[in-house]
Amino acid sequence: MADGVPVLALKGVRHTYGQGDTATEVLHGIDLAVHPGEFTALIGPSGSGKSTLLNLIGLLEQPTHGEILIDGAPTATLDDNGRSALRNRALGFVFQFHHLLPAFSALENVLMPTLVNGGRAGAGSVAEAMALLEAVGLGDLHGRRPAQLSGGQQQRVAIARALASRPRLLLADEPTGNLDTHTADDIFALFRRINREQGLAFLVVTHDPRLAARCDRVVQLVDGNIVADHRQGQTP
Amino acid sequence: MPAAPRAPRLPYDWLLALRFLREGRAQTLLILLGITLGVGVIVFLTALIDGLQQNIIARTLGVQPHVTVSAPDDRVRAAWPRTDAGTPLLSQASPRAQRLRSIPGWQQTATGIAALPGVRDVAAIVSGPASAVRGQAERQVALLGVVPGEYQRIVPLDSYLVEGNLRLQAGEAAVGTELARELGLRVGDRLRLQTATRDDVFIVAGLFTVGVREADERWVFVPRRSAQTLLELEGGATHIQVTVDDIFAATQVAESIGDRYDVKSESWMQVNRQLMTGLRSQSASSSIIRFFVLVSVAFGIASVLAVSVAQKQREIGILRAMGTRRTMVLRVFLIQGGVLGVAGSLLGALAGTGLALLFANLALNPDGTPVVPVMITPSLFVTAVLTATVTGLVAAALPARRAARLDPVEAIRNG
Ligand SMILES: Nc1ncnc2c1ncn2[C@@H]1O[C@H](COP(=O)(O)OP(=O)(O)O)[C@@H](O)[C@H]1O
Ligand SMILES: [Mg+2]
Numbered sequence: 001m002a003d004g005v006p007v008l009a010l011k012g013v014r015h016t017y018g019q020g021d022t023a024t025e026v027l028h029g030i031d032l033a034v035h036p037g038e039f040t041a042l043i044g045p046s047g048s049g050k051s052t053l054l055n056l057i058g059l060l061e062q063p064t065h066g067e068i069l070i071d072g073a074p075t076a077t078l079d080d081n082g083r084s085a086l087r088n089r090a091l092g093f094v095f096q097f098h099h100l101l102p103a104f105s106a107l108e109n110v111l112m113p114t115l116v117n118g119g120r121a122g123a124g125s126v127a128e129a130m131a132l133l134e135a136v137g138l139g140d141l142h143g144r145r146p147a148q149l150s151g152g153q154q155q156r157v158a159i160a161r162a163l164a165s166r167p168r169l170l171l172a173d174e175p176t177g178n179l180d181t182h183t184a185d186d187i188f189a190l191f192r193r194i195n196r197e198q199g200l201a202f203l204v205v206t207h208d209p210r211l212a213a214r215c216d217r218v219v220q221l222v223d224g225n226i227v228a229d230h231r232q233g234q235t236p
Numbered sequence: 237m238p239a240a241p242r243a244p245r246l247p248y249d250w251l252l253a254l255r256f257l258r259e260g261r262a263q264t265l266l267i268l269l270g271i272t273l274g275v276g277v278i279v280f281l282t283a284l285i286d287g288l289q290q291n292i293i294a295r296t297l298g299v300q301p302h303v304t305v306s307a308p309d310d311r312v313r314a315a316w317p318r319t320d321a322g323t324p325l326l327s328q329a330s331p332r333a334q335r336l337r338s339i340p341g342w343q344q345t346a347t348g349i350a351a352l353p354g355v356r357d358v359a360a361i362v363s364g365p366a367s368a369v370r371g372q373a374e375r376q377v378a379l380l381g382v383v384p385g386e387y388q389r390i391v392p393l394d395s396y397l398v399e400g401n402l403r404l405q406a407g408e409a410a411v412g413t414e415l416a417r418e419l420g421l422r423v424g425d426r427l428r429l430q431t432a433t434r435d436d437v438f439i440v441a442g443l444f445t446v447g448v449r450e451a452d453e454r455w456v457f458v459p460r461r462s463a464q465t466l467l468e469l470e471g472g473a474t475h476i477q478v479t480v481d482d483i484f485a486a487t488q489v490a491e492s493i494g495d496r497y498d499v500k501s502e503s504w505m506q507v508n509r510q511l512m513t514g515l516r517s518q519s520a521s522s523s524i525i526r527f528f529v530l531v532s533v534a535f536g537i538a539s540v541l542a543v544s545v546a547q548k549q550r551e552i553g554i555l556r557a558m559g560t561r562r563t564m565v566l567r568v569f570l571i572q573g574g575v576l577g578v579a580g581s582l583l584g585a586l587a588g589t590g591l592a593l594l595f596a597n598l599a600l601n602p603d604g605t606p607v608v609p610v611m612i613t614p615s616l617f618v619t620a621v622l623t624a625t626v627t628g629l630v631a632a633a634l635p636a637r638r639a640a641r642l643d644p645v646e647a648i649r650n651g
Pocket of ligand 1: 015042045046047048049050053
């Protein structure tokens with residue numbers, strides 16, 4: 001599984017918040033490679049830098065030092081347009097809070113990444129978005145606004161949306177953080193299914209040891225350093 | 237199975253912009269109302285002032301030629317513009333010159349002027365001061381010797397006819413109704429006209445009401461030949477009156493006449509200097525009002541959009557995380573400003589027009605013309621809408637820039 005070009009490579013990534021006296025380095029030289037199809041959990045205590053790392057990987061922020069490569073291509077020199085395009089094409093995001101657009105239906109939310117790309121959505125992209133909604137079990141509810149959906153359903157819509165631009169890597173920051181255990185298990189099972197069926201790589205921040213145990217690989221972050229990184233047998 | 241879902245028809249930026257506007261219904265309606273009121277006030281005010289000004293100009297030009305040509309001044313000719321602080325409305329009909337002089341070679345000059353570009357019609361008249369005497373009563377009048385067929389093309393005297401006719405055959409005169417009233421004259425009565433050296437008796441053949449006091453009180457028309465005799469200007473003409481195609485280009489035509497011939501040549505704008513100054517300052521003050529209304533509309537749009545940007549931080553962050561470019565976010569908010577501008581100004585232009593028309597149709601003079609003349613031109617409409625749209629865009633620029641520069645991480649973290 002570790003063959004070929006990694007979808008994501010971090011080389012000596014450091015990140016500092018603030019300037020001068022208030023400057024604090026929160027990541028102290030992270031080296032990490034994620035390969036296509038790999039399902040990785042990122043665990044660690046609160047404040048260890050997990051979200052910061054995910055935002056850097058998601059090209060929402062630029063690291064103070066070091067390099068981030070997506071599909072083998074360096075990202076440091078890209079301008080906003082280049083970063084936006086890469087974000088749209090190669091990466092999918094799922095956050096703890098679903099962050100759906102309240103003024104749009106579930107289907108329209110799922111279409112958003114396609115619209116960002118092409119400006120307009122054709123019948124083909126609607127069919128694709130419907131297929132995604134059906135894949136997350138919400139085909140019938142495509143016309144509902146986020147406010148008309150339960151927390152678990154909202155998160156499923158967010159997942160369908162993250163998949164809409166056929167990313168190479170899906171980033172999830174505590175995606176089940178505010179869901180009950182049962183719903184969290186469902187969402188996680190959905191992740192694994194997509195991972196299996198589409199060969200999409202996942203990097204999932206989680207606090208839940210039960211969920212971490214169900215990943216291919218667990219990376220542990222403590223105080224801005226990777227202290228453990230081990231692969232484990234896949235549990236069905 | 238519910239109906240098959242459809243793709244949104246709009247491109248991304250428009251889809252977002254319109255949906256955001258719809259989502260913030262109360263704010264959107266509020267700002268629309270603000271723009272509608274602002275543009276409505278502007279359109280109404282402009283229609284009123286334009287109408288008033290057009291009415292004043294039309295009345296002025298109803299009894300005046302566009303360009304008046306007379307013999308050059310005795311003294312060395314002064315260059316335009318003269319320091320004349322404004323002459324009375326009908327100065328060409330009440331000559332100031334003490335010594336009446338004929339325009340040398342006026343026939344050729346008149347023919348030449350008629351052939352100039354932009355000139356419509358030309359009439360040569362003889363005018364000077366005289367007294368009108370009937371019984372004991374005597375009035376100072378302005379004697380106007382004209383050839384009716386020719387003069388009619390400059391001043392539509394026929395349309396002012398109240399009684400009798402204005403053919404001005406030999407021995408006939410036409411007088412204003414005010415003068416007739418003061419002297420107790422009726423059609424068919426005899427009227428003695430005196431100048432410093434001569435006098436003659438005419439039959440009043442026609443009465444007219446121009447609607448301008450000075451004309452109705454003082455004008456006396458006689459055949460040109462009779463005026464030449466009375467004023468001792470045999471074969472002469474004191475003025476060549478000219479109409480032009482474009483009344484606002486009258487000064488250029490007047491200047492080109494002055495350049496070509498040795499005459500004094502003044503446009504209606506130069507003759508009515510005071511009036512023009514008044515109109516201009518009226519326009520200027522209405523421009524200032526319009527400017528401030530626009531500025532307050534702009535502030536309204538800007539503040540509402542700024543609130544909207546603050547409320548939508550999260551959504552903007554998520555859109556950015558999905559790969560929306562900064563420039564696209566910018567566009568989403570610019571479009572909102574533009575849409576508010578267009579919609580508000582269309583509504584406002586309609587409201588302002590409606591109000592102006594209501595005003596014009598409600599208060600009518602006895603003859604059916606509006607007391608308050610209004611002028612609504614397509615250009616006023618287009619200008620109002622364009623200006624408000626541009627204002628909307630400009631006003632949206634600042635909030636839109638803020639939205640585009642929003643840090644997506646910050647926006648998402650605040651979830
Ligand atoms: N924008 C920021 N400015 C300053 N410090 C920050 C900022 N974001 C995060 N931090 C700090 O960086 C550290 C790592 O935070 P974070 O990446 O959110 O940790 P985690 O997601 O693992 O809980 C924390 O100490 C946090 O206070
Ligand atoms: Mg975190």
